Amino acid sequence: MEKELSLTFTKTEENLQRALVRIEPEMLTQTAAPFSDVQYDTIFDDKVIAFLGTKDFKTAIEAYITKYNELLAASTYFKKGVFNYYNASTIAKILADHGFFKAKHSINLNADARLEISDEKELEALAVC
Structure with missing residues (x-):
């Protein structure tokens, strides 16, 4: 998880401390943590990663995004x-x-x-x- 956080916020895998300092102000003002109960290992399990790469998933997520954007445009x-x-x-x-x-x-x-x-x-x- 440390490598993922570092890579996401600093573009390298070795800067966890810098990544945490960078996101600290936003985290301190956040009043809710809607995904705090989701286990990192559940999301990034090898089976989940493989599923996310399937054509069926990509087709389903594209359809979802298209419909969501249509709803927003019509709202x-x-x-x-x-x-x-x-x-x-x-x-x-x-x-x-x-x-x-x-x-x-x-x-x-x-x-x-x-x-x-x-x-x-x-x-x-x-x-x-």
Whole structure:
């Protein structure tokens, strides 16, 4: 794992310390760790790596990406590379965790018509549409 982190953030396998220093500020501000329970060895198991290289997987992932991009392009509120479904879910959780909606605040989304969202469930529902 050390080599992977180093290679990802420094372009060499021998600079783990430098990689950790580079990502520390972002990690300190991150409030959630959505994949913290996933075991590294499970993802990078030889069988998983082999599966990821198969034609069937590549075809399936291409179809997924194409459909996802189509959904983003057709969305009233989401924009590729700017604000997507995952962002909406993350924001809903953060606002709920900090009592935003309990304090009777709301969010306005602007498009052809303004949409006012006054609770976490409304924002989450938008993310699954």
